[in-house]
Amino acid sequence: xxxxxxxxxxxxxxxxxxxxxxxxxxxxxxxxxxxxxxxxxxxxxxxxxxxxxxxxxxxxxxxxxxxxxxxxxxxxxxxxxxxxxxxxxxxxxxxxxxxxxxxxxxxxxxxxxxxxxxxxxxxxxxxxxxxxxxxxxxxxxxxxxxxxxxxxxxxxxxxxxxxxxxxxxxxxxxxxxxxxxxxxxxxxxxxxxxxxxxxxxxxxxxxxxxxxxxxxxxxxxxxxxxxxxxxxxxxxxxxxxxxxxxxxxxxxxxxxxxxxxxxxxxxxxxxxxxxxxxxxxxxxxxxxxxxxxxxxx
Numbered sequence: 001x002x003x004x005x006x007x008x009x010x011x012x013x014x015x016x017x018x019x020x021x022x023x024x025x026x027x028x029x030x031x032x033x034x035x036x037x038x039x040x041x042x043x044x045x046x047x048x049x050x051x052x053x054x055x056x057x058x059x060x061x062x063x064x065x066x067x068x069x070x071x072x073x074x075x076x077x078x079x080x081x082x083x084x085x086x087x088x089x090x091x092x093x094x095x096x097x098x099x100x101x102x103x104x105x106x107x108x109x110x111x112x113x114x115x116x117x118x119x120x121x122x123x124x125x126x127x128x129x130x131x132x133x134x135x136x137x138x139x140x141x142x143x144x145x146x147x148x149x150x151x152x153x154x155x156x157x158x159x160x161x162x163x164x165x166x167x168x169x170x171x172x173x174x175x176x177x178x179x180x181x182x183x184x185x186x187x188x189x190x191x192x193x194x195x196x197x198x199x200x201x202x203x204x205x206x207x208x209x210x211x212x213x214x215x216x217x218x219x220x221x222x223x224x225x226x227x228x229x230x231x232x233x234x235x236x237x238x239x240x241x242x243x244x245x246x247x248x249x250x251x252x253x254x255x256x257x258x259x260x261x262x263x264x265x266x267x268x269x270x271x272x273x274x275x276x277x278x279x280x281x282x283x284x285x286x287x288x289x290x291x292x293x294x295x296x297x
């Protein structure tokens with residue numbers, strides 16, 4: 001459930017196509033096609049609105065389930081580490097539901113910051129190259145390194161914000177922080193533990209790469225077996241048999257891929273929750289060690 005929005009869920013609309021003779025390269029035909037599309041939309045406006053409303057409601061439901069379950073997963077892992085025994089799917093999901101809006105708000109905050117930085121970067125880049133084109137091309141000697149530096153700065157900012165979202169979500173749920181408190185608390189943790197976080201991120205990348213190799217191997221083995229079965233069915237029942245065989249097999253494969261990716265996403269969510277706990281607990285215990293001179297276990 002927590003991996004729903006991270007498991008490749010998307011919606012693809014159907015394509016509108018017309019015959020080849022209508023696509024001859026004169027403006028009149030393009031105008032006719034545009035009028036046909038406009039006429040079709042006008043005649044089916046209620047259907048279009050209904051389909052869009054259904055898509056919106058389904059997407060909102062999936063978003064609600066995913067973000068609530070993600071918060072519930074943070075809560076469950078932390079509670080189990082604290083020694084709580086009565087943790088299950090129902091209690092975790094109920095606990096996570098109250099963080100839906102805040103978790104969504106934190107995500108939107110980070111996305112808006114990234115988009116704003118991207119717009120600034122694009123504006124500065126366009127302005128610099130326009131200046132070079134209007135004044136002198138020699139400006140490119142200075143502009144190109146500066147543009148590369150700005151691009152690298154954007155990459156660093158994106159990585160920083162990724163950490164801020166990852167850690168801030170746990171502050172928000174486990175510490176019951178507001179969106180602003182969680183964002184700034186995550187920033188403080190990043191600045192104080194940048195080296196540790198980079199090591200954790202590298203371990204994350206290695207584990208993700210290993211998991212990808214395992215899933216790719218399983219996919220090719222199972223896929224090869226299924227293709228072999230399909231070839232056998234073709235020789236026995238021709239194309240109709242292959243079609244009957246392919247539809248349920250493809251649905252099962254898609255469901256298995258979504259479930260597998262959701263499982264991996266949830267595993268790494270647990271990984272980062274445990275890492276967050278270790279860093280947070282170390283931060284809390286260090287002052288006590290200094291004050292008492294005793295080791296805190």
